[in-house]
Structure formats: structure tokens, C-alpha cells
Amino acid sequence: MHPPLSLTLTLLLTLLLTPLPTPAKTTPQTPLEQAQPRPHQNPANPEQTILKTGNPLALPGPWPWYADPEAHRFAHTGPSAAQNYWLYPTYSAAYEQQTFFDAFSSPDLVTWTKHPTVLNITQIPWSTNRAAWAPSVARRPVPKRPPMTETAEEDAYAYYMYFATGDGTGIGVARSTTNSPAGPFADALGRPLVNGTVMGAEAIDAQVFGAGTPRVWLYFGGWGHAVVVEVDAESMTALTGPFVEITPPEYVEGPWVLKRRGVYYFMYSVGGWGDNSYGVSYVTGPSPTGPFTATPTKILQGNDKIGTGTGHHSVLTIGEEYYIVYHRRYPNDTARDHRVVCIDRMEFDAQGNILPVNITLEGVEARPL
Numbered sequence: 001m002h003p004p005l006s007l008t009l010t011l012l013l014t015l016l017l018t019p020l021p022t023p024a025k026t027t028p029q030t031p032l033e034q035a036q037p038r039p040h041q042n043p044a045n046p047e048q049t050i051l052k053t054g055n056p057l058a059l060p061g062p063w064p065w066y067a068d069p070e071a072h073r074f075a076h077t078g079p080s081a082a083q084n085y086w087l088y089p090t091y092s093a094a095y096e097q098q099t100f101f102d103a104f105s106s107p108d109l110v111t112w113t114k115h116p117t118v119l120n121i122t123q124i125p126w127s128t129n130r131a132a133w134a135p136s137v138a139r140r141p142v143p144k145r146p147p148m149t150e151t152a153e154e155d156a157y158a159y160y161m162y163f164a165t166g167d168g169t170g171i172g173v174a175r176s177t178t179n180s181p182a183g184p185f186a187d188a189l190g191r192p193l194v195n196g197t198v199m200g201a202e203a204i205d206a207q208v209f210g211a212g213t214p215r216v217w218l219y220f221g222g223w224g225h226a227v228v229v230e231v232d233a234e235s236m237t238a239l240t241g242p243f244v245e246i247t248p249p250e251y252v253e254g255p256w257v258l259k260r261r262g263v264y265y266f267m268y269s270v271g272g273w274g275d276n277s278y279g280v281s282y283v284t285g286p287s288p289t290g291p292f293t294a295t296p297t298k299i300l301q302g303n304d305k306i307g308t309g310t311g312h313h314s315v316l317t318i319g320e321e322y323y324i325v326y327h328r329r330y331p332n333d334t335a336r337d338h339r340v341v342c343i344d345r346m347e348f349d350a351q352g353n354i355l356p357v358n359i360t361l362e363g364v365e366a367r368p369l
């Protein structure tokens with residue numbers, strides 16, 4: 001989300017040579033018609049219509065601009081809020097206005113409910129109260145303690161949000177005060193979990209991997225450096241291992257690790273976040289810390305017809321179905337903060353390679369849980 005140092009000069013020149021980006025408005029533009037979910041003709045049966053999400057996702061307004069989406073499906077059973085899909089994005093606005101996170105939930109990927117201000121960093125003394133970016137939410141089971149209540153389903157898990165604040169100040173951790181993914185979340189430590197730059201990596205873009213298993217990992221890093229560190233699986237609020245730099249070729253920011261059939265896929269954003277060089281590549285390895293393959297494969301790229309600046313993604317896994325959830329820009333809109341959240345299918349070939357994603361205006365079919 002923040003440009004690497006090597007890009008700073010280019011960005012400065014770009015700023016000087018182009019009109020200033022539209023300042024964030026208190027009355028945002030109306031999202032385009034294509035943002036609405038709508039029925040689509042089923043190509044296999046023209047009589048039949050199928051409901052699709054539309055891209056971008058129809059997140060309730062009034063603010064239409066969100067970025068860095070982390071999508072989750074936490075639970076499969078029980079009548080709890082956790083049964084929904086959950087989405088935790090960055091509020092895409094001027095840094096000074098990025099003082100909180102909104103979350104969104106959906107039973108089917110089509111209809112979304114907004115949960116405003118699930119974390120308010122104004123109330124966190126160590127934060128610089130700006131540039132709240134790219135939250136990652138993880139949960140772990142907690143022992144059920146009598147007496148059981150009717151909220152027992154939600155009480156069975158604790159939810160933690162890992163978030164960056166202040167454009168490199170640090171990554172903090174907050175715990176849900178309701179034991180629900182809806183939060184609100186409250187700062188757990190009174191200080192950052194990762195304080196400042198580590199091995200050249202700006203302390204932003206957390207991803208917590210492996211929560212609920214014996215070994216939990218925190219991936220993070222901007223400014224072209226990626227770092228992984230082990231997290232205490234019991235408390236979820238302490239680091240237990242050394243920082244390990246795992247920067248793959250062309251890495252810029254936005255790490256996302258996924259495990260499939262014993263292979264660790266280390267995905268990340270490449271290019272410049274402000275233009276159409278932004279995309280997603282991946283390398284693979286045999287463990288959470290690698291070693292990873294030397295040659296990255298690019299699987300997400302924007303285009304002038306559908307959307308530009310595609311990147312900073314997460315992957316939603318439902319059994320053997322994979323959905324890439326990412327942000328992009330309208331091809332005709334160069335305003336810096338005008339980023340919108342989109343979803344498309346992600347597929348693997350028989351050899352386990354991730355296939356290039358076809359970005360769409362239609363999005364994906366409704367997928368009720």
C-alpha cells in the first residue's frame with residue numbers, strides 16, 4: 001500500500017506531472033451500476049437466470065471505496081454470526097481519515113451487511129491515528145467453560161485482528177470484545193506487536209496463517225521486503241520465534257499464504273499500487289517459511305476494459321473452491337483512493353499451478369452457506 005523507496009521519485013514526478021488526485025470527499029460518488037448484484041443469463045440454459053455478485057461487490061455505502069480486502073469463512077455450523085462470510089478491508093481515503101476499520105458480512109457473497117467501526121484506532125494511544133491499513137482477522141478455539149449460555153457457539157472462539165497503523169509505525173493486535181467476528185475489537189497489548197521496520201520491511205499488511213492449529217505464523221511487510229514470524233498459538237498476542245526474511249522476486253507488499261495438498265503458496269502484490277502495474281504473483285514452498293521457488297508466476301493483472309490496479313488480495317476457500325478477493329480501480333478513474341473490492345474464481349491446474357485469473361464485471365455466482 002505504501003510505495004517502496006525506489007518508487008518514491010517516480011511517484012513524486014507523477015504527482016508533479018499529473019493533476020492532483022481528487023481529495024477524499026465527504027459525499028462520495030455513487031458506485032457505478034455494474035456494482036449491483038443482478039441476475040445473469042445462464043449460458044448453458046438461456047431460459048434460466050443465475051444471481052451473481054457483480055464486481056465490485058455491492059458493499060453498503062455511503063462510502064464506496066475500500067481496499068486490501070481480507071475475506072473469511074470462519075465456521076460451518078451453529079446459528080452464529082460466524083456462519084457468514086466476513087470481509088475486513090481498508091477504508092480507502094486520505095491517510096488522516098483512515099482512523100478505523102469497517103467490516104462486512106454476507107450469507108451468500110451477494111448481499112452484504114456493514115458493521116461500522118469494528119476497530120477505532122483513535123482510541124489506541126500508541127497509534128499515530130492515521131493510515132489504518134489492511135487488517136487480518138484470525139480465530140482460535142477457547143475452552144468452553146460452564147455455565148453455558150445461549151451465546152456458547154460464539155464463546156467457543158476468540159477473534160483477533162492484526163492491523164497496521166501510522167504508515168510504518170507498527171502492527172498491533174486487537175481482540176474481539178464479544179468473541180464474535182463482528183467485534184468490536186479492542187487493543188490487546190497497549191503497544192504494537194511488531195514495532196517499526198523489521199529487516200527493511202515496513203510493518204504493514206499482516207496476514208495470520210494457521211490460527212487454530214499448533215503453529216501460527218504472521219506474514220507482513222511493505223517497502224519490498226517480506227517477513228514471517230511465529231506467533232504464540234495460545235495467546236495469539238505474542239511472538240515466539242525470530243523474524244525471518246522471505247522476500248521473493250518482485251515482492252512489493254500484501255502477502256497471502258495458502259496451503260493446498262501439502263504445498264505452501266506464497267502469494268503477494270507486485271508493481272505500483274497507484275497504477276496498472278499492480279498485480280499478484282506467487283511462489284511455492286514445502287513449509288510456512290519456505291524455501292520458496294525462485295521464479296514467480298503472475299496470476300492477477302488489470303486491463304483497460306474491466307478494471308485496473310488489481311492487487312492486495314486474499315483467498316476465500318470453500319472446500320475445493322477458491323475465490324480471489326482483491327481491489328481494483330475503474331479504468332477511467334485515476335483518483336488515488338478510488339479502489340473497490342472485487343471477487344473472481346481462482347483455479348488450479350492438475351499440476352497444482354494457479355491459473356491466471358479472469359477478472360470480470362459479473363463477479364461470481366451466489367454461494368449461500
Ligand SMILES: *[C@@H]1O[C@H](CO)[C@@H](O)[C@H](O)[C@H]1NC(C)=O
Nearest residue numbers: 099100116117120121122123
Ligand atoms: C473513534 O473514537 C473517537 C474517540 O473516542 C471518536 O471521536 C470517533 O468518533 C470514533 N470514530 C468512529 C468512526 O467511530
Ligand SMILES: *[C@@H]1O[C@H](CO)[C@@H](O)[C@H](O)[C@H]1NC(C)=O
Nearest residue numbers: 126127170190191192195196
Ligand atoms: C518502539 O521502538 C522504539 C525504538 O526502540 C521505542 O523508542 C518505542 O518506545 C517503541 N514504541 C512502542 C509503542 O513500544
Ligand SMILES: *[C@@H]1O[C@H](CO)[C@@H](O)[C@H](O)[C@H]1NC(C)=O
Nearest residue numbers: 029032033330331332333334
Ligand atoms: C467512468 O465511467 C462510468 C461509465 O461510463 C461513468 O458512469 C463514471 O462517471 C466514470 N467515472 C469517471 C471518474 O469518469
Ligand SMILES: *[C@@H]1O[C@H](CO)[C@@H](O)[C@H](O)[C@H]1NC(C)=O
Nearest residue numbers: 345346347348355356357358
Ligand atoms: C479463464 O478463461 C479461460 C478461457 O475461457 C478458461 O479456460 C479458464 O478456465 C478461466 N479461468 C478461470 C480461473 O476461471
